[in-house]
Amino acid sequence: MRAGTILRTVWLIVAVGFMLLPVYAMLVVASAPDDTDLRGLVFNGFHLPENIRVLFGEGNLPTYLRNSLILCVGTGALDVLFSAAAGYAMAQLSFPGRRVLFALVIGTLALTPMVLVIPVFLIVKELGWVNTFQGMMVPGMISAFGVFLVRQFALGIPKELLLAARADGAGEFRIFARIAVPLLKPALITLFLVHFLGQWDNLLWPLIVANEQELWPLPVGLANFQSEVGFTYHLTTTAALVTAVPPFILMVALQRYYVAGLTFGGLKR
Amino acid sequence: MSVLGRVRARPQATAGVLGRGRARPEATAGVALTLPVAVFFVVFWLVPFLAAIYLSFTDYEMAGTPNWIGLANYERMFADPGFLNSAWITVVYTVCTVVPTIVLALLVAVPLSRPGRLNRGLRALVMIPAVMPLAATSMVWVIIYSDRGLANTLLGLVGIDPQSWLTSSDLAIWALVVMVVWKSMGLFVIILTAGLQALPGEVYEAAAIDGSGAVTTFTRPTLPLLRRTLLFVLVISVAGSMQAFVPAFLLTGGGPADATQVLPYYIWANAFPYEHMGYAAAMGMVLLAAMVIVSALQFGFLKGGDE
Structure with missing residues (x-):
């Protein structure tokens, strides 16, 4: 023993x-x-501080970092907003088309991006969004995962709360904003974190839609790092370290939500 | 007429009428709250999916208009050595990443899920590799696999000659596999540990009273109870491996001599640098079909044991 x-x-x-x-x-x-x-x-x-100073002084790392932050915070916030609204409505309100929408959301969970990138690229091209921030951001803005996560969580909101608020004369949007959103907060934080981490690591889509270096987020920038400051192993590693820091900080700050996001669907509910 | 019918159908007429009075703002709010998501899913998921099916039956090449060519893309695939090579590499890559990752993750997660201060500390440390972005991880492993890197240094300690990991067509795929196993292991240890900690403690007390050893405790109460979590880990890791694009793109660029050209990489290369979009769409459909079949098999296999 x-x-x-x-x-x-x-x-x-x-x-x-x-x-x-x-x-x-x-x-x-x-x-x-x-x-x-x-x-x-x-x-x-x-020599980490010096290496970081070199990267920030001579290379495009600050641009990549800025682009990644815009991309991740921007689409993360929009995903939280739209998924909160849709997830709540699908769990608690009855309206025409609810079942169809739910089937649509569940169906997309099974689709691989390898099937979608080609036609989505053609749509984005048609919209004139190639080489723009909206082209990089909009197609990945809302995830089926997010809508599904919020819906599952919102099923747990007690009906009596909503009925009581309606009896008091509160409007539906007010009920959503004042009662549902605060109760959904843990799910929304989890969603933001999962979305941020996923988007932070998204290489395929920006690679396809953004050819201009000014728009590149970190993964694309790292992939083209050789042509930056002249390829040096130690500076490439420093750049990788800089890329790893924001997700690490978020994970430390929101550890509980991170685990909740990872295990969502895996544990018995 | 319809209102009357409805009221008559319900025994508590007043409640029914009140309910209808409320239903209208509720329906309006429901539609308004879901409308952006509905529009988004139609424009960026449903339409592209249907378009991909259509494109897969055309010769679309980005420039010009798509011409319907029936099943020609699908026939071409099975005579295309590039596709057959990619499909085979994807199978090898998927099996050889999924199985070791899950086995190793279980071997770590089972002892790690026990209470104790040391374990709590180790559980926090495991999260560090799990949260590393794949792009950053890949760049670090490029260094690890370099001639004078960590991999060759460790081999040197046990007396093995240095290898050119990423430029040898025999070794490159295994170099990717080792990196991906490492990267996914952290994630799966966390998920499995959470699953194990959620298991009821009485089961273990009963097993201890019965005098079960570590191995029997694992095979009897633990493994069956963990089935749901295991199924989840299996499904996401298989799906992740079948769609993996980043490691091949960043570590080897599909090379050397197509030795790491997994199917997602081949699809991307055909669609974007070469602009064979119709053909790439058809290969995407085959990948999707394979993924759906494999997930269905996994659910069937692991659910089958429930009865």
């Missing part, structure tokens, strides 16, 4: 150590003064 506990502990520490090793190697190489040591095992001084 005692031997089992020790064995288990050793295994866990070794396993988690291996899971962290690449992250540690990233920190080491990102802090290196040059490209001579790429093993990523031993710190050779701590």
Whole structure:
């Protein structure tokens, strides 16, 4: 029994150590003064601040960072707004077309982006949105996941609350804004986080729709990093580290919601 | 007439009338609140989906107009070595990422889900790789796989010669697989740990009283109870692997010699750089069909055990 506990502990520490090793190697190489040591095992001084300064001074990293933030915060906020409205209505209000809409939302959950990118690109081209922010943002603005998440959560709002508010003469939109939204807050935070993290890592769509460097978000910028400051391994790693920081901060601040988002659908409800 | 009919149909006439009086603003609000989402899904999901089906039966090449060519794209696919190669690589890539990821994640999650201060700390650390963006992860692994990188350094410790991971057509696909297993493992450890922690504690007490060892406790109460979470992890990891584009794009560019040209990469390359949009749409349809069939099989397989 005692031997089992020790064995288990050793295994866990070794396993988690291996899971962290690449992250540690990233920190080491990102802090290196040059490209001579790429093993990523031993710190050779701590030049991370200088490396970041070089990237922000000479490269386009600030532009990519700004574009990613606009993209993620913008579409995240819109997704939260529209999914909150639709998810609440689909859970709590009866209106014509509700079932059709629900089928449409569920159906899209199964579709792969590889099928949709071609026609969506043609639509965006038709709208004249190639190489624009709206072209990058609008097609990925609302997710079936978001509508579904909010709907499942909104099913738990007690009917009596809404009935009481109606009896007091509150209008439907007021009930939504004043009663439903506050109750849905945990689901909406989860949705924003999941949306932000997904969009932060979205390479395929910006790659297709944005050819101008001025518009590139971080993943596309990283993919073209060689042509930036002259390809150096340690500066590429520093750029990767900078890319990883905002999701990390959000995850630390909103850990509970992150786990809730990951496990949504996986646990018994 | 219809109002009368409705009132008569309901025993509590007043409630019915009141209900109808309320139903109107409720319906208006329902439509108004869902309208943006409905329009969005029609324009950016339903119409494109139908358009993709149509395009898959045409020779559309971006310039010019689409001409209907029937099943020609689908026939072409099965004589196209590029497609057959990509399909095979996708199968290998999916199986070899999904199975080790889930097995390893379970081996970590089961002991990690136990209470204790050390475990709580380790659970927090596991989130770090899970939250790393895939684009950043890929750039880091380019360094790890470089000639003087971490992978060759670790091999050197056990006396194996350095390898050119990303430029050898034998090794490149395995280099991608190892990175993806690492990347998804963190995510799945978190999901499985949450699933394990949600299991009722009495089950384990009963197993302990029965004197079950670690292995029997795992195979008897734990594994069946965890079926739902496992199914979820399996479905999302298979779907994720079948659609994976980023690792091949960032680490190897589909090369060397098409050795890592997974199907999503081949579809993208045909559609955008080469503008064979009709053909690419047809391949997208085949990928979608494969994904639907595989998910249905997984649900059938894991649900079947319930009876």
